[in-house]
Amino acid sequence: METLEQIKTRVELAVPGASLTVIQNGSPCAQHSILVDNEHALEVARFLQQDPQLRLDYLSNVTGVDWLEQVLQEKSRSRRVIDGVEREIEETTEKRVPGYLEAIYHLYSMELKHGPVILRLRTSDRAKGTVLPSLTPLWRGAEFQEREIFDLYGIRFEGHPDLRRILMWDSFADHPMRKDYVEPDDYEYEPTPHDEVLERARQHYLPRT
């Protein structure tokens, strides 16, 4: 199979305006992935599915990921003159990386027996802009998996034929796989509670009489 750089060049030629970024993967398996912009995602995916050299006819896996807002602290040292004396000062600058939700598609080819090509789609934020194009019109195998991501992460897939909750009940309000989800406080009492469990037990359960 071609390298991701070659695929990226060919896709950008075939789909005008599409912007693709190759995301490096630090693990030894070196499964790198391609970040696709949401506007052209469907076109790019269609190209990958139909291109005779790639023929990625099989969508194996769709994963939702929640990336929280990160605060990166960068320390820098600089020399400055303060009160007439030159001193070395350590400064900490905070850099905010906004959070987003991500859908990761693992594509393979059943015909040519190669893969994976990994596509990533990212939402603009975690609150309101959680909309991504659905790839279910191209690969029906994404149907339940995208529904699951909608249910558990709250990404709305535009163009999905039947976007309903799949695992939780319909009137459930939260998206429980998000990292900041707070689960109902119904933990079972433990016989010898300690630490956090003891605190919880104190709050909820009757003291020994």
Place this chain on the structure above:
Amino acid sequence: MDEHLRNELSRQGIFVTTLEELYNWGRKNSLWPLGFGLACCAIEMIATSMARHDLARFGAEVFRPSPRQADLMIVAGTVTKKMAPQVVRLYNQMAEPKYVIAMGACAISGGPFKQGYNVLKGIDRYLPVDVHIPGCPPRPEALLHAFMTLQEKIAAQALTGEQRPRHLRADAPGAFPVPEFGAHDLQPPHNPEVWTPPRLARES
């Protein structure tokens, strides 16, 4: 009645019993479980009813698909919050006298999945349980043991008096409220008539 005299009489071909014993003997040897599996434990339940472990020895191999025909509910596996209302409803549909075996760690307390947001932390929050079987999953032998325990329990039940079981009391409930799906959790999260939070065993 004197045990010795009874044994002596039975050797002569005369069987003496009480109505209570006869009644309990009949019930304990024809427990019909509800054919109803929730999770992993259900496979061990099926294995119990198969050739090697042979649940039929206890008169309990007749798994009924309908709750109306069953008198034993084996809660075999994890009860999720999405499934809990259906489990309670099935229990309510069973005819008295009815018994519940909580099979496996999940049905007792949530087991390994206790941290789960969709996992009910034990079916005894909504239903009265007669026998608990620990294990994940319990072996078929453990389920057989639970049957024997339940049979002993039935055999010891009194027909009259203060100790008589629930199905012989007019005032005791035979059905329990079915929880409803809320926005974040089941409503109510447990049935206070059946289950109260345990007290702290140790105050450090």
Place this chain on the structure above:
Amino acid sequence: MTGPDSSHTHTDTASPPAWRRPTYELRPQAEGDGRMLEISMGPQHPSTHGVFRMDVMLDGERVVKLKPVFGYLHRNHEKIGESTTYLASMPYTDRLDYFCSLTNNWAYALAVERLAGLQVPERAEYIRVILAELTRLQNHACLGGFLLQDMGASGTPLMYAFREREKILDLFEALTGARMMCNYMRFGGCRCDLPPGWLERARALVAGFPRFLDEFEALLTGNEILMSRTQGVGVLPRELAINASITGPGLRASGVNYDLRKADPYGIYPRFSFRIPLGDHGDVYDRYMMRVLEMRESLKILEQALRDIPDGPIIDPKAKIRGFRPKPGEAYARLEGPKGELGFFLISDGSPNPYRYRVRPPSLINLTVLEDLCLGHHVADVVIILGSVDIVLGEVDR
């Protein structure tokens, strides 16, 4: 069969509500009187293999609409996997597809090994293949039993299947200490070595298994009732199977030659000589036959593996059991489980817990086409079509 999404109504995506009731697009039959009956099969139904529910719309006896409803066994496997260490998730994988705990173990170990770059010693690879194929045998045998049970052959075939399953579970128990929840694989190898005499017992079982298969087949494969109930029922076209990501015997019954043991080999499968059975029609009968033929091929693999297994270590000495922290990165690994392609996708952020722990559940994805398979058939056929797809709810809902 028309396009992939022809059976669905399109939602208004501009303002999708948080939930909505299923809307039924009806397909009236020519002979029906147009009056529909809506029934809910499950979650407590003797033939749904657990707590699965289907909302079925019937026109007389014919299915005109079928919507699967999931989540009655949603045990939050993935959320728990993110809050525990890598190794602590291993026993949870047992409970995914609780018929096949050892292949689940292997798939998860494979993903972590890719993530951390671990090698598996030769002997451990052989043990893994032996256990995976034994798992396949007992899964397929039980599937045959359950399928026949659904068809109305109450009891006997299932008893035969469980008789064989118990023998295989005895082997698992001797090796791992548990019948079902084996929790045996470790990252970079296996937990413990084979006990003395285990290989001889396994060889005896493999030698005796064809006799069971012959008996099973003599009773069933040519059986007239089975053939008339299953042939031409629930036909899955090849193109739809690929497009809907169907994997496992269901895919191969539709004639697609895609078995990961050959197509994307993992472990030491390239060393063994075996064939991939393929179907022609993609109906329930073909799916049943795939399982029977796969069992025979598994026996071939087992014979070779039990003959060639070498001595040696069973775990990579570099593998750390405690304090295991893979470098930041991600890995996807998949293998050919008895139900289909079982995959694990892990994202590491360098901490002891995975940042994201995702299971690719073959049972769930194979249900994508359930409605297409059932439309137009009798309601009694729904049960055997579902049985031939082979689902386990622990994996469907996780």
